Amino acid sequence: xxxxxxxxxxxxxxxxxxxxxxxxxxxxxxxxxxxxxxxxxxxxxxxxxxxxxxxxxxxxxxxxxxxxxxxxxxxxxxxxxxxxxxxxxxxxxxxxxxxxxxxxxxxxxxxxxxxxxxxxxxxxxxxxxxxxxxxxxxxxxx
Amino acid sequence: xxxxxxxxxxxxxxxxxxxxxxxxxxxxxxxxxxxxxxxxxxxxxxxxxxxxxxxxxxxxxxxxxxxxxxxxxxxxxxxxxxxxxxxxxxxxxxxxxxxxxxxxxxxxxxxxxxxxxxxxxxxxxxxxxxxxxxxxxxxxxxxxxxxxxxxxxxxxxxxxxxxxxxxxxxxxxxxxxxxxxxxxxxxxxxxxxxxxxxxxxxxxxxxxxxxxxxxxxxxxxxx
Numbered sequence: 001x002x003x004x005x006x007x008x009x010x011x012x013x014x015x016x017x018x019x020x021x022x023x024x025x026x027x028x029x030x031x032x033x034x035x036x037x038x039x040x041x042x043x044x045x046x047x048x049x050x051x052x053x054x055x056x057x058x059x060x061x062x063x064x065x066x067x068x069x070x071x072x073x074x075x076x077x078x079x080x081x082x083x084x085x086x087x088x089x090x091x092x093x094x095x096x097x098x099x100x101x102x103x104x105x106x107x108x109x110x111x112x113x114x115x116x117x118x119x120x121x122x123x124x125x126x127x128x129x130x131x132x133x134x135x136x137x138x139x140x141x142x
Numbered sequence: 143x144x145x146x147x148x149x150x151x152x153x154x155x156x157x158x159x160x161x162x163x164x165x166x167x168x169x170x171x172x173x174x175x176x177x178x179x180x181x182x183x184x185x186x187x188x189x190x191x192x193x194x195x196x197x198x199x200x201x202x203x204x205x206x207x208x209x210x211x212x213x214x215x216x217x218x219x220x221x222x223x224x225x226x227x228x229x230x231x232x233x234x235x236x237x238x239x240x241x242x243x244x245x246x247x248x249x250x251x252x253x254x255x256x257x258x259x260x261x262x263x264x265x266x267x268x269x270x271x272x273x274x275x276x277x278x279x280x281x282x283x284x285x286x287x288x289x290x291x292x293x294x295x296x297x298x299x300x301x302x303x304x305x306x307x308x309x310x311x312x313x314x315x316x317x318x319x320x321x322x323x324x325x326x327x328x329x330x331x332x333x334x335x336x337x338x339x340x341x342x343x344x345x346x347x348x349x350x351x352x353x354x355x356x357x358x359x360x361x362x363x364x365x
Contacts, residue, residue: 067163071170072238079236082361083169111237118237 050139056101057132061086062094066129069104069121077117095119103128169360172353174240175346176232178300182350183231184224185304185343191216192307192336195314199323210318214283217311221298232350235357250296253305258292265289283319287312303342306335 057063064084069075080091098104103125107118121129176182195213198205205213229237265288272281291312299308310324310332317323324332 063163064166067166068170071167071241072174073241074237074239075170076236076238079170079173079238082235083166083357085361 053135053139054128054132056097056103057128059094061090062098063132065091065094065098065119066103066121066125069119070126070129074107074118074120077119080119098125101125101128165360169353169356170238172349173233173235173357174238176228176350177238178240178242180232180346180349181224181304181339182227182343182347184220184227185339185346187223187343188220188304188307188311189336189339189341189343191220192311192332192339195311196324196329196333196336199314199317200326200328205318205323210321214315214318217287217294217308217315220308220311221294225298249302250300253299253302254292254296257295257309261288261291280320284316287316287319303335303339306331307339310335 057066061084064086065080068080068083077088077091080086081088084091086094095104095106099106101124103122105120105122107120109116109118181188195216198209198213202209265285268281268285268288277285291309294312295305295309299305310329313329314324314332
């Protein structure tokens with residue numbers, strides 16, 4: 001009985017998360033490639049909520065990058081590389097996607113004679129990360 | 143770090159970011175503090191110099207020329223060493239700029255503007271009094287330090303404690319060049335700020351050593 005009630009509460013929360021993500025997508029904030037609306041409507045609520053997660057943020061490497069960037073004003077490439085354990089190519093590729101979505105800004109500059117790259121999270125990126133966290137929390141019934 | 147491991151901890155009904163993500167966030171935040179608000183050994187040096195400058199000014203009636211020049215160069219030595227420590231030691235894994243609150247930024251701007259107003263007043267007063275000159279080397283040095291003070295505050299004294307200690311150090315240096323010094327009982331906040339800066343600096347340095355261990359273990363688990 002209690003399990004049933006918890007499931008119902010979880011579905012309701014997941015539904016809320018899905019609605020929030022859909023609303024964001026509708027507002028042009030998310031870069032999610034989802035299924036057409038009719039197809040999505042036929043899916044169970046929880047599945048729709050999972051599919052509604054912002055996939056740009058959901059990818060583990062990008063989630064790690066955004067998490068690091070959210071804790072500082074600006075982060076140099078070298079620190080990001082060391083702390084995430086990602087390769088240079090991986091970081092560049094993921095950051096390019098985040099930059100294209102407007103979640104991250106890139107600054108290239110010279111430290112003495114050494115070319116350096118630093119990254120900052122944008123307000124849109126911060127909002128996307130917060131929404132993702134909230135959606136995931138709602139999805140598991142927190 | 144194992145990005146393919148569980149990045150988000152799901153504990154029962156609650157999703158937390160206490161797993162690898164929480165660890166990443168915490169390490170970044172702790173490391174970023176050493177870009178602005180935590181000076182570590184730089185703070186220890188600054189605090190020690192403030193105490194020495196205060197005691198020499200207060201207890202030595204006629205410091206020798208060598209002592210005067212040593213104390214006059216103290217703020218420049220402090221700033222150079224603390225910035226070198228910051229970039230070459232505390233932020234050697236890459237620069238991470240601390241996210242500061244709007245209140246912190248406004249306070250820093252306010253302190254800089256206050257210093258600028260005082261500096262303009264002092265320079266105008268001294269120049270008007272000594273006009274038309276000639277200005278001796280000591281007075282020129284004094285005016286140079288006072289005029290540079292707002293810039294030094296804006297660039298290098300970004301916390302209230304650094305401001306309290308740094309402004310005293312610069313003012314004492316300017317007075318040393320002009321042949322004077324603060325006497326016992328004047329500027330009583332300076333030695334207090336110096337002691338607090340030393341204690342905080344030691345604590346911050348110990349925190350950095352812990353952070354280094356955590357960063358090493360993170361890299362170890364990544365490989």
